[in-house]
Amino acid sequence: MEVKIEAGWKRQMEGEFQKPYFKELSNFVRGEYTSKKIFPPPKDIFNAFDFTPFEKVKVVILGQDPYHNEGQANGLCFAVGVGMALPPSLQNIFKEIEQEYGTSMQNKTGDLTPWAKQGVLLLNATLTVQAHLAGSHQNRGWEEFTDAVVAKLSDEREGLVFMLWGNYAKSKGGHIDRTKHLVLEAAHPSPFSAYNGFFGCGHFKKANEYLVAHSELPIDWL
Numbered sequence: 001m002e003v004k005i006e007a008g009w010k011r012q013m014e015g016e017f018q019k020p021y022f023k024e025l026s027n028f029v030r031g032e033y034t035s036k037k038i039f040p041p042p043k044d045i046f047n048a049f050d051f052t053p054f055e056k057v058k059v060v061i062l063g064q065d066p067y068h069n070e071g072q073a074n075g076l077c078f079a080v081g082v083g084m085a086l087p088p089s090l091q092n093i094f095k096e097i098e099q100e101y102g103t104s105m106q107n108k109t110g111d112l113t114p115w116a117k118q119g120v121l122l123l124n125a126t127l128t129v130q131a132h133l134a135g136s137h138q139n140r141g142w143e144e145f146t147d148a149v150v151a152k153l154s155d156e157r158e159g160l161v162f163m164l165w166g167n168y169a170k171s172k173g174g175h176i177d178r179t180k181h182l183v184l185e186a187a188h189p190s191p192f193s194a195y196n197g198f199f200g201c202g203h204f205k206k207a208n209e210y211l212v213a214h215s216e217l218p219i220d221w222l
Contacts, residue, residue, distance in 0.1 A: 005046045008054035012156065016148050025141030029128055037131035039066050040073035047075025048123050051116035057153060058119035058216055059161045059207055062169040065138070068129045076122035078189075080110035092189040092198065097221050100205045105222065118219050123149065125168065151175040159214040161207040165189055165198060182210045 003010065003017050003026075016022055029045075032038050040047070063077025067087060072080045078090050086094070087110070094105040116122055125146045130136035153160060154176045162181060164170045166188030176183055184206060187197035208218035 003046070006050045006053050009046075009049040012054050012152050013145075013149065016145055021141045021144055025145070028140050029137070032128070032130065032137070038137075039068060039129055039131060040075050044073070044075035045127050048077070048116065048121055051076070051113055052119060052121045054153075054156075056119045057121045057157065057160060058211055059163065059219060060121045060123060060150070060153065061163045062150075062165070062172055063122070063124040064166075064168050065126050065134055066124055066129045068132055068134050068136075070131070073129065075127070076112050076116055077124040079112035079122060082109045082111045084110055086110050088191045089189040089194075092191065092194045096189070096199055096201065097204050099199065100202060101222060103222055115219065115221070118217075120219060121153075125172065147172060147175055154181060157181075159210075159216070161210055163203050163207070166193065182207070 005013070010017075029038075033042060061077060066073035066075075066077075067080065072084060072087070074081055078087070078093060080087060080090070090110055094108055097103075098105050112120075112122055123146060126135075126137050126140075126142040127146075128137045128142070150162075150172050158180045160181045162173070162176055162183045164173050164183060164185045169188075170185055173183055173185070184201070184203045186201035186203060187193040187195075189198045204219075204221045208221075211218050
């Protein structure tokens with residue numbers, strides 16, 4: 001299958017696209033889209049890469065699955081489109097930013113493309129999901145692909161910030177060289193765990209301090 005993805009990413013990941021697991025994954029995903037309701041829309045599957053070219057990545061935020069309800073998933077982890085109700089995890093992410101910067105995020109939409117365009121790779125571990133069935137496309141090959149994405153960023157780039165929230169994201173941390181990147185770990189922002197170490201983590205300010213120290217422009221989280 002011809003993978004339509006930003007040119008820099010295509011060059012970096014070409015080897016993965018040729019592997020048997022990715023060909024099996026492509027066949028599976030194509031079959032799912034023709035027979036079931038799958039999110040996000042096909043054109044949005046690789047949005048995280050298209051909005052944040054390989055050479056422009058500064059920060060990586062790792063999610064797990066795309067949202068599985070109508071109109072939510074858009075290819076960027078934790079994000080939803082303008083006009084959609086904010087999911088609980090995103091509400092808590094905004095609360096943490098408010099706490100760190102003392103600025104209200106009250107009127108903020110769930111559209112995180114401004115972050116992506118500044119260099120924040122909003123990457124889910126699994127890039128597709130069946131409607132109303134969380135985790136339905138796990139263990140089909142997406143995780144192997146996104147592990148390879150994280151490893152490629154770790155190997156080929158320097159001075160990146162990786163935000164790993166929750167055990168699932170932390171498990172991908174084994175692919176990161178911590179001698180040349182900043183890895184920030186905390187509880188997941190879900191309402192079930194946010195009070196166990198996500199609130200008060202200070203990740204957004206810490207990321208910007210690190211970027212500035214490495215002669216990069218900080219991210220405007222607001």
